[in-house]
Amino acid sequence: MGDLQWYKIEEEIPEDDFIRQVVVAGKKLCLLRNEGKIYLLQNTCPHAGGILSGGWCSNGMIICPIHRYGYSLENGRGAEGQGDYVNIYPVREESDGLYAGFRRSLFSRFFGNNSN
Numbered sequence: 023m024g025d026l027q028w029y030k031i032e033e034e035i036p037e038d039d040f041i042r043q044v045v046v047a048g049k050k051l052c053l054l055r056n057e058g059k060i061y062l063l064q065n066t067c068p069h070a071g072g073i074l075s076g077g078w079c080s081n082g083m084i085i086c087p088i089h090r091y092g093y094s095l096e097n098g099r100g101a102e103g104q105g106d107y108v109n110i111y112p113v114r115e116e117s118d119g120l121y122a123g124f125r126r127s128l129f130s131r132f133f134g135n136n137s138n
């Protein structure tokens with residue numbers, strides 16, 4: 023985990039369960055709280071591009087609103103038979119807010135090498 027770069031999520035974070043799109047370092051992601059725990063994942067469904075932040079959670083999975091494919095909130099794996107997955111990003115709660123961690127290699131692929 024030492025290879026992570028942390029970015030603050032500039033959002034009000036509700037105490038109760040929620041699901042919404044957020045922008046972190048210019049990238050749209052899906053942020054949610056399910057049964058009290060916060061998760062951050064890609065916002066685009068790998069099946070056919072549905073917006074996961076328009077979906078809902080069920081049995082520890084995010085459910086895409088378009089064709090109802092499910093993805094594990096813990097490891098991103100698609101439900102049985104789907105054979106696909108979503109990216110899950112680590113989050114860290116600090117006294118001044120919530121931070122998202124991106125692997126440095128991944129981050130430079132997403133955003134270019136303009137961070138320091």
Ligand code: FES
Pocket residue numbers: 067068069070071072086087088089090091
């Ligand atoms: S687009 Fe998400 S399940 Fe088809």
